[in-house]
Amino acid sequence: MITPEELAGVAWHISTRSANSNGQCVEAGPLADGSGRVAVRHSRRPGAEVIVYTRTEWRAFVDGVKNGEFDFSPR
Template sequence: MDLSGARWRKSGRSTGGDCVEVAVVPGDPALARHKADADQLYLVRDSKDPDGPALAFTRSEWVAFVGGVKDGEFD
């Protein structure tokens, strides 16, 4: 997947170098065959390694992840 056009953002609360960045991009048609709601993907990467790997989440996966963060599941 070509991520050169992705618009990466990080939290305004981010103050140091240990951050993640998030981008929302159009889904990958190949992935859409295997996952529901893959028409849009939420990407996460390490801000210290912008050329490194990115994790991809569908909208429902992203909503579940953010909900878990807000509920303290990862503390």
């Protein structure tokens, strides 16, 4: 479980593509402990639950996004 102290050092990032989504976006940022773990939260609920991914999990997700694996838009 992630502690509030660990989250205090996260430099949160929002995608520039989220600018027109009325705040309906996620924020992600690396934990400051040097572990390579990445925390993810809902931007409109920053005090709510946070999901933490390992470096390997995050890399797999990013690679999948780049390869179009999560393109669920109508074709």
